[in-house]
Amino acid sequence: MPLGAIRKEAAEEAGVPPRLAGAIQPAGGVCYTGFDETGWALKRDVLYTFDLRCGDDFVPRAVDGEVEEFSLTPMDEVARLVERQAGERLFKPNVAVVIADFLLRRGFVAARSAAHATLRTVGRAQRTSAASRVASRLARERRRRVRAAAAAAEASRGDVRTTDNFHGG
Numbered sequence: 001m002p003l004g005a006i007r008k009e010a011a012e013e014a015g016v017p018p019r020l021a022g023a024i025q026p027a028g029g030v031c032y033t034g035f036d037e038t039g040w041a042l043k044r045d046v047l048y049t050f051d052l053r054c055g056d057d058f059v060p061r062a063v064d065g066e067v068e069e070f071s072l073t074p075m076d077e078v079a080r081l082v083e084r085q086a087g088e089r090l091f092k093p094n095v096a097v098v099i100a101d102f103l104l105r106r107g108f109v110a111a112r113s114a115a116h117a118t119l120r121t122v123g124r125a126q127r128t129s130a131a132s133r134v135a136s137r138l139a140r141e142r143r144r145r146v147r148a149a150a151a152a153a154e155a156s157r158g159d160v161r162t163t164d165n166f167h168g169g
Contacts, residue, residue: 006050013067014060020052027051030101034093047098075108 006024010016027049036043054060060070073081078099085096103109 010052012064013062014070015063016052016058016060020054020058024050024052027105028101030097032094032097045094047094049098049101051102075103079103079109 003024003026007016007018007021010021010024011018030047030049031044032047033042033044035041062069081090082096082099082103085091090096091099
């Protein structure tokens with residue numbers, strides 16, 4: 001997305017003034033895999049990330065109704081919340097991945113720490129949890145088909161035995 005569109009969205013959704021929006025910088029992208037709207041098909045997505053350093057004088061405000069509220073949360077608390085994301089659903093999966101990316105890129109979590117490993121896992125878990133849910137569904141369906149085929153084979157063998165017995169076999 002072009003920077004102009006990002007700056008416009010920042011103004012519309014968070015009330016970021018043009019002088020501050022001019023400092024928005026591209027930070028890269030985060031790839032993840034999730035379910036589509038039906039919950040059965042996988043979709044891959046890339047979220048382009050941007051950084052904006054705000055001064056203490058800026059307070060974001062919900063402008064267009066797309067954002068319910070903003071809250072100021074210390075970074076160590078944000079890191080703890082994202083770590084908990086692996087076992088609970090505190091954020092939308094794509095949000096947790098972007099926050100984990102920010103915490104890791106900006107060094108808010110020490111490299112090689114338990115929190116660092118957990119945040120890296122959260123990112124992987126968000127990407128792979130969708131795949132594992134699909135795999136589980138496919139495995140259940142396969143087991144159902146195997147049971148049905150086994151029952152049909154069993155019934156078929158019974159018919160053959162009956163026929164063999166009928167013919168004196």
